[in-house]
Amino acid sequence: MYLAVLLAGLLIMPSGFGVQAKPTTQRKRPVPRTAALAILVTDAAGAQVPNVLVTVEGPTPRTARTEGGRIAFENLAVGEYLIRFEKDGFLTLERQLAARAGKPTEVNVTLKAAPEPEPPPAPVKPAPPVKPPSDARAAAFDVPSVIEKQYVGRAPEKRPALACGGDGAATLIQLNDPITDHAHPDADEFLYVVAGEGAANVGGSPHKLQAGVLVFVPRGMTHRFSRSGRNPLIVLSTLAGEGCEGN
Numbered sequence: 001m002y003l004a005v006l007l008a009g010l011l012i013m014p015s016g017f018g019v020q021a022k023p024t025t026q027r028k029r030p031v032p033r034t035a036a037l038a039i040l041v042t043d044a045a046g047a048q049v050p051n052v053l054v055t056v057e058g059p060t061p062r063t064a065r066t067e068g069g070r071i072a073f074e075n076l077a078v079g080e081y082l083i084r085f086e087k088d089g090f091l092t093l094e095r096q097l098a099a100r101a102g103k104p105t106e107v108n109v110t111l112k113a114a115p116e117p118e119p120p121p122a123p124v125k126p127a128p129p130v131k132p133p134s135d136a137r138a139a140a141f142d143v144p145s146v147i148e149k150q151y152v153g154r155a156p157e158k159r160p161a162l163a164c165g166g167d168g169a170a171t172l173i174q175l176n177d178p179i180t181d182h183a184h185p186d187a188d189e190f191l192y193v194v195a196g197e198g199a200a201n202v203g204g205s206p207h208k209l210q211a212g213v214l215v216f217v218p219r220g221m222t223h224r225f226s227r228s229g230r231n232p233l234i235v236l237s238t239l240a241g242e243g244c245e246g247n
């Protein structure tokens with residue numbers, strides 16, 4: 001009888017008095033311990049700059065170049081980093097930051113254009129060497145007397161030297177036969193007609209020669225001259241730039 005009553009009591013006992021189940025504990029998701037950087041590089045006008053060398057120095061060093069001005073570094077250890085940005089034509093830029101776990105850290109930088117290099121200084125022209133004083137002697141000549149004493153006569157030509165120095169020479173040219181094309185590479189020539197008549201050709205330009213005419217022949221220019229009258233053509237030739245040795 002007692003056993004029947006006990007069973008009946010258990011059947012009518014509130015459910016709250018039953019055996020309680022052990023509470024279930026939820027496992028915590030592991031917190032990510034790596035960081036990421038999302039980098040954007042632009043210029044002063046806001047345009048993205050490609051092919052920038054990005055160097056990451058810190059717990060996880062990395063090096064790469066931007067594509068279209070962007071680059072991302074993932075799986076970095078959390079910590080302090082120094083990021084360097086380098087590209088030809090721009091000033092090098094460095095950025096210090098702390099990379100934290102979780103959401104990627106955005107890094108936006110603007111590179112400034114490098115200033116134009118200063119032009120190299122103009123080369124300094126060396127001072128021309130100072131020529132020593134000439135050891136030539138001063139002289140004066142009576143040209144008609146020279147012609148009388150050293151007259152050409154019927155000879156093809158005659159060229160008595162009058163004076164010369166380190167950078168110039170004077171010669172009296174008397175000619176019956178033409179003087180063919182020639183040039184003086186190191187001296188200008190001044191031709192003054194003393195007597196007679198003739199013709200000259202200087203660099204392809206013809207000139208009539210007679211007493212009192214002065215002809216200038218630049219150095220290196222081809223020239224020739226000849227007589228055209230009955231008497232010899234007498235010309236005083238002065239070379240400027242060519243001294244006694246070149247005469």
